[in-house]
Amino acid sequence: MPGLDSSSSRLATAKSSNGSRSGLKLKSKSKSKSKSKPKSKSKAKSSPSTTDTISPPSAKRQRQRLAADSLRWKALNAGSFAGVDAELEGVGVEWEEDDKGRKVARFVAAEGKTKGKGKAKEKTDDEDATGQINADVDEEVEFEVAGGSDASEDEGDDSAEEAVQWPEEEDAGLPSFSALDAEELDEVDDEENVEQEDTFDGAYGYGCLAIAVSGVWLDRGGTGRIRGANPRPDSLLPEWKAISLHSSLKRSLLASGFVKPTNIQARSLPAGLAGRDVVGVAETGSGKTLAYSLPILSHLLRSPAPKASVRRPLSALVLCPTRELALQVVEHLQRLLKHIAPDSDSDSGEALGGKKRPPRVSIGSVVGGLSAQKQKRIVERGCDVLVATPGRLWDLIKSDDELAAGIRGLRFLIIDEADRMIENGHFAELESIVRLTQRDDSQAPGPDDDDPVFAAMSTIFSETTPREDMQTFVFSATLSKDLQQNLKRRTRRPPKKGKRASALEDLVEKLDFRDENPEVIDLSPEGGVVKHLKESMVECVIADKASATAHCRHTYMLILPPLIQDLYLYYFLLRYPGRSLVFIGSIDGIRRLVPLFEVLQVPVYPLHSQLQQKQRLKNLDRQNESPFPLIISSRVLFKASKHAVLIATDVAARGLDIPHVDHVIHFNLPRTADAYIHRSGRTARAQNPGFALQLCAPEERGMQRALMKSLGRSKCTPAHLGPPRLTTPTSPCPLLSILPSGFCKSDLGRLRSMRISGSELMRNLAEELPDLPIDAGFMPKLKERIRLAKAIEKAQHEVKKENHDKNWLKETAEAMDLDLDPDMLSDLEYDPDEPVSRKGPKRKQGGGGPSANVANLKAELRERLAEPLMARGVSARYPTSGSKVIIDDLLAEKGHTTLLGAGTAKAWDEVQSGRKKLGNKRKRPQQQQH
Numbered sequence: 001m002p003g004l005d006s007s008s009s010r011l012a013t014a015k016s017s018n019g020s021r022s023g024l025k026l027k028s029k030s031k032s033k034s035k036s037k038p039k040s041k042s043k044a045k046s047s048p049s050t051t052d053t054i055s056p057p058s059a060k061r062q063r064q065r066l067a068a069d070s071l072r073w074k075a076l077n078a079g080s081f082a083g084v085d086a087e088l089e090g091v092g093v094e095w096e097e098d099d100k101g102r103k104v105a106r107f108v109a110a111e112g113k114t115k116g117k118g119k120a121k122e123k124t125d126d127e128d129a130t131g132q133i134n135a136d137v138d139e140e141v142e143f144e145v146a147g148g149s150d151a152s153e154d155e156g157d158d159s160a161e162e163a164v165q166w167p168e169e170e171d172a173g174l175p176s177f178s179a180l181d182a183e184e185l186d187e188v189d190d191e192e193n194v195e196q197e198d199t200f201d202g203a204y205g206y207g208c209l210a211i212a213v214s215g216v217w218l219d220r221g222g223t224g225r226i227r228g229a230n231p232r233p234d235s236l237l238p239e240w241k242a243i244s245l246h247s248s249l250k251r252s253l254l255a256s257g258f259v260k261p262t263n264i265q266a267r268s269l270p271a272g273l274a275g276r277d278v279v280g281v282a283e284t285g286s287g288k289t290l291a292y293s294l295p296i297l298s299h300l301l302r303s304p305a306p307k308a309s310v311r312r313p314l315s316a317l318v319l320c321p322t323r324e325l326a327l328q329v330v331e332h333l334q335r336l337l338k339h340i341a342p343d344s345d346s347d348s349g350e351a352l353g354g355k356k357r358p359p360r361v362s363i364g365s366v367v368g369g370l371s372a373q374k375q376k377r378i379v380e381r382g383c384d385v386l387v388a389t390p391g392r393l394w395d396l397i398k399s400d401d402e403l404a405a406g407i408r409g410l411r412f413l414i415i416d417e418a419d420r421m422i423e424n425g426h427f428a429e430l431e432s433i434v435r436l437t438q439r440d441d442s443q444a445p446g447p448d449d450d451d452p453v454f455a456a457m458s459t460i461f462s463e464t465t466p467r468e469d470m471q472t473f474v475f476s477a478t479l480s481k482d483l484q485q486n487l488k489r490r491t492r493r494p495p496k497k498g499k500r501a502s503a504l505e506d507l508v509e510k511l512d513f514r515d516e517n518p519e520v521i522d523l524s525p526e527g528g529v530v531k532h533l534k535e536s537m538v539e540c541v542i543a544d545k546a547s548a549t550a551h552c553r554h555t556y557m558l559i560l561p562p563l564i565q566d567l568y569l570y571y572f573l574l575r576y577p578g579r580s581l582v583f584i585g586s587i588d589g590i591r592r593l594v595p596l597f598e599v600l601q602v603p604v605y606p607l608h609s610q611l612q613q614k615q616r617l618k619n620l621d622r623q624n625e626s627p628f629p630l631i632i633s634s635r636v637l638f639k640a641s642k643h644a645v646l647i648a649t650d651v652a653a654r655g656l657d658i659p660h661v662d663h664v665i666h667f668n669l670p671r672t673a674d675a676y677i678h679r680s681g682r683t684a685r686a687q688n689p690g691f692a693l694q695l696c697a698p699e700e701r702g703m704q705r706a707l708m709k710s711l712g713r714s715k716c717t718p719a720h721l722g723p724p725r726l727t728t729p730t731s732p733c734p735l736l737s738i739l740p741s742g743f744c745k746s747d748l749g750r751l752r753s754m755r756i757s758g759s760e761l762m763r764n765l766a767e768e769l770p771d772l773p774i775d776a777g778f779m780p781k782l783k784e785r786i787r788l789a790k791a792i793e794k795a796q797h798e799v800k801k802e803n804h805d806k807n808w809l810k811e812t813a814e815a816m817d818l819d820l821d822p823d824m825l826s827d828l829e830y831d832p833d834e835p836v837s838r839k840g841p842k843r844k845q846g847g848g849g850p851s852a853n854v855a856n857l858k859a860e861l862r863e864r865l866a867e868p869l870m871a872r873g874v875s876a877r878y879p880t881s882g883s884k885v886i887i888d889d890l891l892a893e894k895g896h897t898t899l900l901g902a903g904t905a906k907a908w909d910e911v912q913s914g915r916k917k918l919g920n921k922r923k924r925p926q927q928q929q930h
């Protein structure tokens with residue numbers, strides 16, 4: 001929409017000119033139609049409801065009826081209205097038809113200013129972050145902003161066409177409001193008519209949109225007027241209406257396209273905003289971050305604005321288990337604050353008297369792996385919200401009494417991923433930090449306190465008191481039911497005899513909930529993972545034994561078990577391109593896989609705890625292809641980086657919100673059900689589809705079944721037991737520990753009588769995931785590629801080692817001032833691990849050495865990589881013939897371009913079609929019997 005700024009001035013003209021020069025007009029849907037109408041006042045008045053063109057407003061003139069059928073709205077810069085926050089620029093409305101044929105308003109959040117109609121339209125089409133509100137209208141309504149000098153030329157003319165003479169190209173994109181009279185315009189701009197603070201305070205821009213929207217609704221009712229008075233801006237976010245958030249936050253929600261709260265948000269926010277303590281358990285990707293962030297920010301925004309000269313007190317502390325997650329939370333919070341309207345008592349960061357104003361709400365982060373000095377400075381300057389990992393925070397607290405005092409005065413304490421926080425050595429620090437927030441004096445250190453750090457803090461404990469109104473939020477996707485009960489009861493049941501209390505129970509004991517009865521919300525899904533996550537598995541055995549035997553004539557073709565998983569992973573990554581996150585059990589495993597796939601030209605990036613923090617963040621960036629990894633919109637990310645593979649340890653399993661991860665691959669099975677839930681939860685987030693694949697080595701099969709069982713995936717209930725079928729004679733004892741929930745003692749008796757082993761029972765009770773079909777025809781060539789890649793990697797390693805040894809030899813000789821025999825540095829293959837022989841070190845047979853070997857292998861791999869990969873029956877030379885004709889699929893873009901003969905269906909679709917085929921095969925003999 002061109003001329004947003006100018007439209008603003010035009011509107012101002014419209015207001016000041018007492019209607020007659022108003023630049024606002026509502027314009028007919030069809031311009032040609034309106035132009036063909038006679039410019040007659042009487043006609044306009046006589047048939048108002050069908051008038052295409054409506055006269056400019058005038059105090060004397062009779063009001064025109066607006067026919068909704070004749071209206072058309074387009075993306076609108078709400079900021080261009082007088083009285084509208086400048087922050088709202090670039091927010092537009094666009095209408096679309098939903099599947100029921102109703103018109104749907106899309107509220108489009110633009111990051112920059114919307115310039116020109118074409119651009120605004122383009123942005124709207126592509127924008128992911130849109131909100132949708134159903135408006136029960138069947139018409140398109142166009143909003144235009146007119147006015148200025150052009151409008152003045154038409155003063156006194158009743159005809160809409162004459163009222164505003166826009167240049168042709170501008171007119172094409174600009175709305176016309178000539179049908180609104182000055183009174184209505186005043187209503188639009190009258191701040192008193194816009195709901196204030198508590199519902200949608202100050203969001204006049206959206207108020208204007210709401211007026212327009214409700215005007216259309218009302219018009220359909222036949223009043224013939226656009227309702228401008230007393231608009232209810234909350235109608236733009238009706239689903240959020242019941243939640244009394246600060247208006248700026250609602251603006252952020254709208255801009256982010258969060259048109260309705262997720263379940264956990266809807267359940268926890270009222271309690272959080274009412275000052276209660278909340279324990280929230282909900283599926284991965286369900287918006288828990290927002291669930292605890294919004295009460296904090298709402299509280300801060302409703303508090304007096306901070307003064308630049310005073311160090312702001314720390315209000316909220318968010319504790320996260322990993323650095324990436326902490327930084328992501330900071331980004332989430334900052335994104336919410338992006339839309340804060342500048343107002344008289346708040347500071348927006350704009351220049352003020354040459355100095356930059358401090359932000360309205362300041363967020364700081366304290367995480368390991370990044371500069372401690374810098375973080376110390378941030379803390380010393382003061383911030384409202386601190387997001388931290390416990391280790392680094394405790395380090396800072398130890399040397400900063402003011403920070404310790406700040407923690408004692410916290411208004412909000414948040415423990416994100418609480419169950420993870422007690423693992424991996426976080427616990428001691430976490431416990432110490434939590435201890436600072438306890439009110440109970442008996443917890444305060446006395447002279448006898450053996451902890452020197454707390455002893456040193458004794459003055460802080462005596463001089464400061466923790467706040468009575470501190471709220472504690474504990475969130476995770478996985479909190480045990482027992483623990484939730486304990487939290488609710490506030491008193492821990494003593495652990496059973498001989499059993500120690502878990503660390504989490506210990507932590508809960510230490511959390512000093514101020515709320516007598518904390519709000520415990522458990523929305524964890526059945527089976528652990530989100531409903532729309534599709535799961536499958538591949539049992540990594542050499543299934544194609546026949547082909548393997550054939551190829552094993554060449555000894556190099558023999559694929560040993562560790563490599564078979566590499567092979568299946570490679571197959572999957574080629575077969576199903578997209579954004580894949582591969583979880584692997586050890587850092588060593590990542591170090592082995594990354595170079596292997598690099599050699600195979602698959603774009604892989606590692607993420608594990610031993611990478612330098614900067615590298616960890618950079619690799620996340622690479623997944624997102626952005627210097628601001630988790631900030632930019634999913635749409636951009638998806639477009640920018642369709643195919644990327646992140647190979648990570650469980651450091652990436654918790655909380656990370658990487659947009660549009662298509663697949664999660666469990667290269668090694670996780671050890672616990674919780675780990676599986678969190679790992680798999682990196683995909684299928686925020687109601688998006690997702691696919692999780694388990695690559696299961698033969699030796700992991702038992703573990704896999706145990707995993708499914710502990711996820712509550714039992715295909716069998718007691719009712720299914722039926723008569724004994726399994727007869728393996730073995731001790732029945734293991735049964736007691738492996739029964740799925742739902743079985744009671746009487747069932748145990750029945751099971752005992754069946755005399756089955758634990759593993760057999762498991763096989764019969766645990767739900768089997770469907771298999772991902774593998775097209776064995778591709779395997780021989782993929783195996784060969786992997787073999788070569790492995791050989792290259794090994795040879796490269798040898799070259800590195802040799803170079804390292806040579807350098808060492810040179811440096812040592814230099815240090816000792818010795819001359820080296822050049823022969824010693826030639827093609828000598830010196831292996832320090834090799835036993836020293838009297839004959840001296842071995843020389844490479846055939847010459848060339850490892851470097852030449854690498855070059856040869858690379859050349860060979862290049863050739864292999866250039867060769868097409870074809871399914872059985874496909875001919876690359878004759879794509880229009882052969883037993884499998886691929887040309888049609890390729891032309892229709894349905895054929896895989898890398899694996900010729902394979903389709904482009906998504907992994908889950910393939911799983912389902914594989915199931916169907918299998919079902920048919922199984923059915924056939926039965927059908928024959930019948």
Ligand SMILES: Nc1ncnc2c1ncn2[C@@H]1O[C@H](COP(=O)(O)OP(=O)(O)OP(=O)(O)O)[C@@H](O)[C@H]1O
Binds near residue numbers: 283285655656657
């Ligand atoms: N009300 C909402 N409507 C739409 N999307 C939302 C809403 N709230 C949050 N989201 C989006 O959902 C995604 C997941 O949110 P978030 O990371 O907070 O999930 P989570 O529950 O903390 O997940 P995890 O358990 O994995 O940590 C984010 O991209 C976030 O922007």
